[in-house]
Amino acid sequence: MKNRFKYKAENSPKAWLYLLPALIFILIFNVYPLIRTFTMAMKSNNILNPEFLGLSNFSYVLKDPQFHLAMKNTFIYAITVVPGSIIIAMIIALILYTKIKGVKFFETIFFIPYLTSVIAIGIVFRYLFNGQYGIINFLLEKVGLGPYNFLDDPNYNMPALIVFGIWNSLAFNIIIILAGLRGIDKSYYKIAETFGASKFEQFVKITLPQLNSIMTFLTITSFIGAFKVYSQIFALFNGSAGIGNRLVTAVFYIFNKFYVENRYGQAMAAAVILFIFLLILTFIQRLIFRKLED
Incomplete structure (x- = not known):
């Protein structure tokens, strides 16, 4: 019996030739900087x-x-921004999925922040959080709260950053979850309704399991992005890490060590520690989601 020829892309010289430009780009801008970081540390x-x-x-x-x-x-x-943004995005995506009137308009509105510069959004939020004329304090005073000096009081810097972080993450999360919802076979819901399953039961037994891969992707990428937070703080607090540098984060620490204090070795050591921490965190998250899936 003759052995059938099995094509494998990795054994084809042409495939490697087509991949060569991308591989060179990855080596120069991804692999080399990573090796350089380890050596400088x-x-x-x-x-x-x-x-x-x-x-x-x-x-x-x-x-x-x-x-x-x-x-x-x-x-x-x-741990506050990632769960908060995913839960709120899920609620908004479910509302949009029910085909409310003008759903295309609302989809566009929710996606616009994802296309907007973080610095530009940060400038807007500086006005919103302003202790004297900000609209957030205006609304809080209407319900008997505040005013709070979110930008100039170190006790309220973190809550302001969390609100900004959640809002900034919503657009991407909504679009991804909405795409996942539209990919679920509607026959599942029709069968569930036939057997008298409530909307909540359908959500728990059908929607969430079908969105497992989407939620895994969002959670892992969101946590990685959250641990690399920098531009949100820079934009919201006008280039500083909050009042008295009390809102310094891992990336802000690396930036200050490298560009401000010129302690290049220590900055790269901090970058390596953050890299290893994120690698371990991602591995643990994947294990947890695999167990939940099983």
Whole structure:
């Protein structure tokens, strides 16, 4: 019996030729910077004539109270913004999925923030959060709350950032969840209705399981994005990490060490620690979602 020829793309020279431009781009702009980060993390801060220091930069960063604060702030931001934005996006997507009047218009409105610069949105939110004439304080006063100085009081900097972060994440999450909802076979719901299943039961037994891959993707990418938060803080607090630098995050810490203090080795050591932390976090999340799927 003759063996059938099985085509494999990796064994085709033509396939590698077509992939070559993309591979060169990835090597130059992704792989090389990653290797460079690891090597710089083990050298001194003298960028012209660096000395090999081993793991001393990692030891310094791990003992630095400012790095502890940065990781704490980043963790608080991630565990509040990611679940909050996904839950709110799910509710809005379900409302849009029910085919309300003017659904295309609302889809466009919700997607516009995703196309807008974070810096531009941050400027708008600076006006909204203003302690004297901001509309948020105006609305809070109407219900007997406030006013709160969100931008100039360090106690309210984090809540302001969380609100901004949730709002900034909604557009992308809504579009992805809505696409997932439209990909579910409607016959599932018709059969469920035949057996008298309520809307909530349909959501739990049909919608959520069918959206498992979508929710896995959103959760993992959202957590990675949240732990790399920088531009939102820069835009909202006019280039600073809140009042008294109390809202410093992991990426803000790396930026300050590299560009402000010129401590290149320590900055890269912090970047490597953040990279390893995100790698472990992603691995744990994938394990959890696999168990839930099983």
